[in-house]
Amino acid sequence: MFVRNTRGSIPNWLRVRYFSSCQRSFKAPNGGKSQAPANFLGRASNNLSVGLVGLANVGKSSIFQILTRQTSVGTPANYPFATIEPTKSIINVPSIKLDHYQKLFQSNKKIESNLLIWDIAGLIRNASSGAGLGNKFLNDIRNVDGIFHVIRGFRDDDIIHIEENKVDPLRDLVIVNDELILKDLEFVEIGIDKLTKLLKRPGINKAEVENEINILERIQELLYEGKKVSQIDWNAEEVNIINPYNFLTAKPTLYLLNVNENDYLNQTNEFLESVTAWLEENSPRDKLIMISADHETTLLEQEVEEETVTGSTIVAEVITTMKSALNLISFYTCGPKEAHEWNIRMGNTVQEAAGCIHTDLQKTFISSIVYKWDDLKTMDLFNETTLKSSGKQYKQGKKYLVEDGDVIIIKAGSAKVR
Numbered sequence: 001m002f003v004r005n006t007r008g009s010i011p012n013w014l015r016v017r018y019f020s021s022c023q024r025s026f027k028a029p030n031g032g033k034s035q036a037p038a039n040f041l042g043r044a045s046n047n048l049s050v051g052l053v054g055l056a057n058v059g060k061s062s063i064f065q066i067l068t069r070q071t072s073v074g075t076p077a078n079y080p081f082a083t084i085e086p087t088k089s090i091i092n093v094p095s096i097k098l099d100h101y102q103k104l105f106q107s108n109k110k111i112e113s114n115l116l117i118w119d120i121a122g123l124i125r126n127a128s129s130g131a132g133l134g135n136k137f138l139n140d141i142r143n144v145d146g147i148f149h150v151i152r153g154f155r156d157d158d159i160i161h162i163e164e165n166k167v168d169p170l171r172d173l174v175i176v177n178d179e180l181i182l183k184d185l186e187f188v189e190i191g192i193d194k195l196t197k198l199l200k201r202p203g204i205n206k207a208e209v210e211n212e213i214n215i216l217e218r219i220q221e222l223l224y225e226g227k228k229v230s231q232i233d234w235n236a237e238e239v240n241i242i243n244p245y246n247f248l249t250a251k252p253t254l255y256l257l258n259v260n261e262n263d264y265l266n267q268t269n270e271f272l273e274s275v276t277a278w279l280e281e282n283s284p285r286d287k288l289i290m291i292s293a294d295h296e297t298t299l300l301e302q303e304v305e306e307e308t309v310t311g312s313t314i315v316a317e318v319i320t321t322m323k324s325a326l327n328l329i330s331f332y333t334c335g336p337k338e339a340h341e342w343n344i345r346m347g348n349t350v351q352e353a354a355g356c357i358h359t360d361l362q363k364t365f366i367s368s369i370v371y372k373w374d375d376l377k378t379m380d381l382f383n384e385t386t387l388k389s390s391g392k393q394y395k396q397g398k399k400y401l402v403e404d405g406d407v408i409i410i411k412a413g414s415a416k417v418r
Contacts, residue, residue, distance in 0.1 A: 039236040049116035051144035056122030058152035059258040062293035064119035094316040107339040154260040252325035264292030329404035351398035364413030373405025
């Protein structure tokens with residue numbers, strides 16, 4: 001049946017060796033052509049989560065409230081460790097494509113894709129050794145797939161700073177970066193120790209174990225240089241070995257420089273240049289966005305008071321940038337009842353996309369019809385006949401790699417779809 005779904009720097013004592021990384025790369029999907037799916041660091045899942053992290057009193061909880069559009073949580077407390085137990089919330093991901101598809105297919109409603117976000121307790125120096133809530137903080141980070149790293153870029157004598165009561169974003173970046181690296185070094189050392197003992201057992205495939213030890217030693221050298229696991233390309237075989245270790249520095253990170261309202265409106269900040277330079281040297285693959293918790297809180301309170309939902313451009317940018325960092329793309333199922341957006345990992349096949357809708361559709365998948373965003377974005381009303389006659393209706397088999405923006409119709413067997 002056809003299913004037309006209508007629903008910084010490392011401490012000096014660690015600088016003991018030089019590491020020259022062996023650059024290895026994998027190819028990302030190319031225009032939906034048939035090829036092996038890309039392998040990414042992290043969980044192989046379409047339901048990924050993000051954690052807000054940083055030192056205490058940098059504005060994490062305020063930004064959490066902004067991203068999750070919560071005004072009833074109250075004013076975040078002005079003391080260290082105001083957040084102890086992580087708080088979670090599911091947020092909708094803004095989508096220009098979904099808005100267009102709702103109009104194009106004249107859908108009664110739209111269903112956005114979503115992202116799970118956690119507000120994680122702040123950490124302090126020596127967290128990796130158990131200081132403060134350090135061990136809890138670092139364990140909570142292990143449970144998320146991506147990181148929003150909040151940096152304090154505003155001066156306010158009424159809000160204490162846990163480190164020397166002095167605003168210094170570079171120092172803060174180094175502290176958090178060092179603690180993540182130190183914890184990953186601990187994971188590496190434990191892994192190497194276990195594998196070394198494993199080599200002594202009879203019947204063990206020594207070549208495989210030695211290969212894994214070699215990869216961990218490469219990571220160890222990388223960490224000694226103050227670099228993240230995510231800073232170099234790993235091939236598919238290496239990724240499969242690395243992922244079970246769930247390294248903290250393997251997680252994609254989006255840095256959020258929290259500035260005062262005036263700085264945000266003028267797009268200037270005294271720390272912006274130095275923070276940007278630090279990231280280019282120490283975390284070049286990650287992005288930085290300047291945000292003002294004060295400004296966004298004012299906008300949100302106005303929306304609540306006026307009972308409007310205008311949305312914030314910067315909040316939308318923060319969410320969509322993280323979605324991209326997690327290698328998530330979207331496909332759509334559209335009809336008169338609803339336009340529905342679905343998250344899927346880049347490099348997934350259309351058969352795997354069918355499984356996002358319902359597991360039975362993946363099991364009984366036969367084929368699919370795909371419409372491309374580039375062909376639909378200029379249309380005012382969906383016209384199947386016009387698209388088909390102009391060669392813009394594509395029939396695809398189960399190995400087709402889904403592209404961002406695809407509208408997909410699944411043809412499946414006698415599946416029981418609710």
